[in-house]
Amino acid sequence: MKIAVDAMGGDHAPGAIVEGALQAAGAFADVHLILVGDEKQIRHHIVGDCPDNIEIIHTTEVIESDEKEPAKAIRRKRDSSMVIALELVHEQKADAVISAGNTGAFMAGGVFITKRIEGIERPALSPIIPSIAGKGTLVLDVGANMDAKPENLLQYAMMGTVYARKVMGVESPRVGLLNVGTEEKKGNELTKEAFVLLEDKLPNFIGNVEARDIPFSVCDVVVCDGFSGNILLKSYEGMAAAIFQVLKQEFTSSVTTKFGALLLKPGFRRLKQKMDYAEYGGTPLLGLQSPCIKAHGSSNAYAIKNAIGQALRFVQSDVIGQISKEVLEQKRGNDNE
């Protein structure tokens, strides 16, 4: 199983990326990693001999995280680590690709270089949102496409169901529609129409779900337009960050509170772990012909290792074959109506 890794993308690249790759190369059986990036910089982070199951492909350019026009960067920087890594999967020289680099560029590159699955109108950026119990909730879409039509949400639901079952290990994934209330007629024009369509076409649709219930595992897959999904994701991040910041201030304010915080340290560690993106691996870009995983920009080695493990499950379980099959069946069903 060959995984192409963009070694130059991310806040801690290439150090954390190389370190994560080394960990994964030791931990997972049958993995072959292709580190794409500046060879000298990559080698600098490999102490001793390079393991047999890691190879390096040298590139000369880097797409920066603050690139002004990410989509153009993909077309312009032809010898960047991200473009070459994406081309490797497109040319079937690798089975999957991972990058912690610029999200906009990776999404654009995913569509331009690896192409969409036939019949999938729009790919979806699909992170797992932490929940206090269970395996987290897969949300599609959080920003690959800002506006969406009801038919897109139906495809997101189908893709999310396949991914949740095959990669997250959820036997019977429950799909919810992100909305402002649980009643059927709630919402805006999009959600009202989408509700009717999902109810009709999706056997595992459980109805509308509210943003405040998602961290409590109310369902396994949530579908929404990319704008709303992005607001959802960043609201969770912002509130968690705000609470942790206030707690930190409070807990370091005196000797007494520092002692109290020491006693509670294991509990805090478990809480942070529950809320930590690194535990959930990276974010798949679903709807493309190859498995493309966007790791968090601030990924450490542990997050990269987890993202590689996730890429392996993604490939082994043939998510893309299953999505292609179901989109074809959907199309046939529509043609027969």
Added chain:
Amino acid sequence: MKIAVDAMGGDHAPGAIVEGALQAAGAFADVHLILVGDEKQIRHHIVGDCPDNIEIIHTTEVIESDEKEPAKAIRRKRDSSMVIALELVHEQKADAVISAGNTGAFMAGGVFITKRIEGIERPALSPIIPSIAGKGTLVLDVGANMDAKPENLLQYAMMGTVYARKVMGVESPRVGLLNVGTEEKKGNELTKEAFVLLEDKLPNFIGNVEARDIPFSVCDVVVCDGFSGNILLKSYEGMAAAIFQVLKQEFTSSVTTKFGALLLKPGFRRLKQKMDYAEYGGTPLLGLQSPCIKAHGSSNAYAIKNAIGQALRFVQSDVIGQISKEVLEQKRGNDNE
């Protein structure tokens, strides 16, 4: 200053509502409260003589919090505490109205009974979102209207600016547009168009703001369509609730953690206070001809007292007069273009 209070609305009505009114009657100068609801039940919660500045208007019906069709309930239950309270302000027998009852019914009743300000196309439900510093952030709209046009967002911005300055005491309110990134061209069709309009017409517009930065006081007023605003608000609520639930489990898991939690109790109290809706009073429904304040459904007496204080500032500072004036100026400006 006469404030009509729907004594029968809310999870803890009428007890908490009457108790909050009694506290406010003692705390605020020049306040006269009209408690609207079942007289017998209201009197049951008044120990001893009723203060001179509280009067009771008896009603026989109640709009329930789980009313299936809230808007119809407003038309049907003509002798409900909420309808009569709203009519009191419309007939200028009260200066403001407060209800902790059914939100949908209160919004519908606000528009049907008290009417919109001339020139305001859509009213906005405008809660204050807690922030870790400062006075919180006013968000318009979180669900009075699901879909919005750029012109609506401009009116929300104008109304929010007036309210933040006059009631929240923010000298120069900064208005942000809720979006998926801070760059100018980000977002969906609505935000792209709204950005251009706000940039052109609103001197205190600071640009796009992201959901993750709002709890850190990145601006004083946020404008968005009601669907997105509702997702934002409920995501914050959900994540805070999830974190507090995990912390509670962790902190009560052993004698050691219980002792640690005891040492940190004042810090937790301050955190909860920072995140507590009750501290911020109720949610104004802006754009109506009378001050209408929706208190949280789970309001305790303290929250009701704060909402009454807020209603007093709302009336005294003539927010509605100022909004009427600015909407007229906006209209003149447009006509001259």
